[in-house]
Amino acid sequence: MRRDSRLSGVLHVLLHMAEHPDPMTSEMLARAMDTNPVVIRRLMGGLRERGFVQSEKGHGGGWTIACDLRAVTLLDIYEALGQPGLLAMGNRTEAPGCLVEQAVNAALGDAFDEAEALLLRRFGALTLAALSADFHERLARRGGSTDLETNHAA
């Protein structure tokens, strides 16, 4: 199955919003992400419920960041997305009666649990501010320009 890119996508959106003082419409964001405005709204819905972003209707409306980037981690964002599955593999059954399968599940399950825990730990250790800082570092390294142009096709 194609890999889920919602976390990647929503982070992209958030960093763009962080560079933009005014509200950004779903359509602007969709253009930057080369996708559909409705997809953006879907991604942002969970974040709005948690108060990480804010949306305004009508003229001059759109999406604004409503949190301190230093206080929100990728784990918070991941949870706001509904905690999509992390691993593409899993055990065949949950609580098998077969002892053979129990042995298999125990071995694989340990590995799976560790991998998931590692990912969540990494997510929790990264703030949006850290991501933004990395972006600005790349920007300075590349052009030294203060222009916030982010090199999208548009």
Place this chain on the structure above:
Amino acid sequence: MRRDSRLSGVLHVLLHMAEHPDPMTSEMLARAMDTNPVVIRRLMGGLRERGFVQSEKGHGGGWTIACDLRAVTLLDIYEALGQPGLLAMGNRTEAPGCLVEQAVNAALGDAFDEAEALLLRRFGALTLAALSADFHERLARRGGSTDLETNHAA
């Protein structure tokens, strides 16, 4: 997305075969796994190519283990399955021009790479013999019986 259970399934099959001196048919294995014989053959195809198992047609035919369980790791089996994707998440694009997305990709990519490496490391550290030993331990702990009955519905 439903999680890929091929590794879990094929390990289950192998351990059952290890308890069975005679060849086991796809149909017997399918019954134990509550699935279809063709699914079993698909799973086993890659393992046969690598010489981990052997198949015989006709009367008295079926599948036999053709390797030293102590010499084959879960990583070998994983590779024989064609190295199915491990993570359900990924970056939206591979080599984005957008610096924002580059920053996101770098952060997430590191975490993803680490998680994958952890899984492969764990797979490589576990032999089929270790799994089998764990099974026998569970068997002794549960019944103390030498009966190899593995508690499948049948």
Place this chain on the structure above:
DNA sequence: AGCATACGTAACATATGAAGTTTCATGAGA
């Protein structure tokens, strides 16, 4: 008030891949 803008949501279409199924060919043994 009336109109344009932009989100909110439902409904539907598309694409991908694992898993399940059917069918037939092939080869091995009784």
Place this chain on the structure above:
DNA sequence: TCTCATGAAACTTCATATGTTACGTATGCT
């Protein structure tokens, strides 16, 4: 020769992320 079992192709089913259309609703400008 007949039966058993694998090998392989083709098809269906199912789940889910993603894409798209359409319409309702709220906001703000004129």
